[in-house]
Structure formats: structure tokens, C-alpha cells
Amino acid sequence: MDDAARARRAAREALADVTPEHLRVAIDDRLVEATVTPGVLALVTARALDPEAAPEDVSDRAAGVQLIYEGLRLTRRLAHEEPWATAATHEADIDADMDVLVADVLVSRGFSLLAHTDAASAAVEVVRAFGRDQTLRDRPGTAPSEAATLDRNLEVDALELAVIAGTTAVDGEPPGELLTYARELAADYDGEFPPPARALPETTADRIADISDRAVSATDR
Numbered sequence: 001m002d003d004a005a006r007a008r009r010a011a012r013e014a015l016a017d018v019t020p021e022h023l024r025v026a027i028d029d030r031l032v033e034a035t036v037t038p039g040v041l042a043l044v045t046a047r048a049l050d051p052e053a054a055p056e057d058v059s060d061r062a063a064g065v066q067l068i069y070e071g072l073r074l075t076r077r078l079a080h081e082e083p084w085a086t087a088a089t090h091e092a093d094i095d096a097d098m099d100v101l102v103a104d105v106l107v108s109r110g111f112s113l114l115a116h117t118d119a120a121s122a123a124v125e126v127v128r129a130f131g132r133d134q135t136l137r138d139r140p141g142t143a144p145s146e147a148a149t150l151d152r153n154l155e156v157d158a159l160e161l162a163v164i165a166g167t168t169a170v171d172g173e174p175p176g177e178l179l180t181y182a183r184e185l186a187a188d189y190d191g192e193f194p195p196p197a198r199a200l201p202e203t204t205a206d207r208i209a210d211i212s213d214r215a216v217s218a219t220d221r
Helices: 003-013 021-033 037-049 055-081 090-114 120-137 144-169 176-186 204-220
Strands: none
Touching: 003 021, 003 037, 003 055, 021 055, 021 090, 037 055, 037 144, 037 176, 037 204, 055 090, 055 120, 055 144, 090 120, 120 144, 144 176, 176 204
């Protein structure tokens, strides 16, 4: 199974017990279509740092990262589009309410998957940063370029969280250069990531391993 399939399956399985069924189906439909780049990066990071790491030992963390990102991304879209203001029918209004509930469940379940890991505090900070950014974005007088930057921070934060989750899964601590690399990977994407095969270069694992090796060597001097 490739990393994209593994990350998607882990995210879907983490929500398989959600009730009522209509809500679970709405969540699952979204995850089936989701680009799972953050979850894949968590898996790639863990394997780059420890080739013996079992994928099943990292998949819950990858799912946690993915669910938090997917929930916040949906929240961002709802905040921008305000579908309640344009809903032409009662059914459209209900769909918007369902999207809010889906977003809440995604984020909360993502938190639960990371709550007892060393990535927990980073996950909390991602959500706090998202709230701050969206508050600043909505202030009167915010320039379009500034609003775009504030929106794009979510993609940056999601990939930072991914490398933190992947590193801590193998009992490591991400060096600053690795976080910088995660930010570089996210720099060109606005609104959502392309599929992992396009978002993450083939050299990603090698680059992560090299950064980690150099950080360890510097510490040993």
C-alpha cells in the first residue's frame, strides 16, 4: 500500500464510528476526495528518520495531522463563502450546517489522535494560529495580498505539524532546518495541496534524512 492510500485509510478508519450515519457518510465522502499531502508527509518523515518504523505505528499520527488540516480547510472555506447568506433553499442551508459539523468533528478527532503524543502542543498551536490569522484577515482594511498570506499559513502550519508528528513518532525532535524545509514545501500552495506525488518531490525523504543527520552531527561536536 502506498503512503497516500495508507494516510487516507487511516483518516477514514479514525472516523468509522461516528454517528449518525448521515454525518459519517458526509465525512467519509470528503475524505475520499481529500488530498492527503500532510498525512503522507508525516509518514515519509518517520520512515526517512527510521527506515524500520512500522507504518501502522505512524498511521494514527498521520491521520491526526490530516484530519486537523482538512477540518480547518473546510472551516476556512465556510468563513470565506458564508453559504448561509446565499443559500437559496432550506436544503442548501442544511448542507452548510452539515459542513460546519463535519469540520468540527474532523478537527476534534484529529486532536484526539495526537493528544497523547509529543505532537499535541504543536497541534494546539496550529488551531490557535488559524484562529488568529482568520481574525486578522477579517479586519477592515486588510489588503488582498495580506489576506492571501494569512490564508496560506494554514498549509504551512499543516506541513510543519506533519514533520513534527513524523519525527516524534520515532522518538525524535525536529531540528529547526526541518521545520524550514516543511515551510518551503508549502510555500507555493494556496487554498489546497495538489496530490502528494506532485506536492512532495521524490527527494523529500532523502532531504529529511540529510537534515536530520546534519543536525545530529552538529549536536555531537
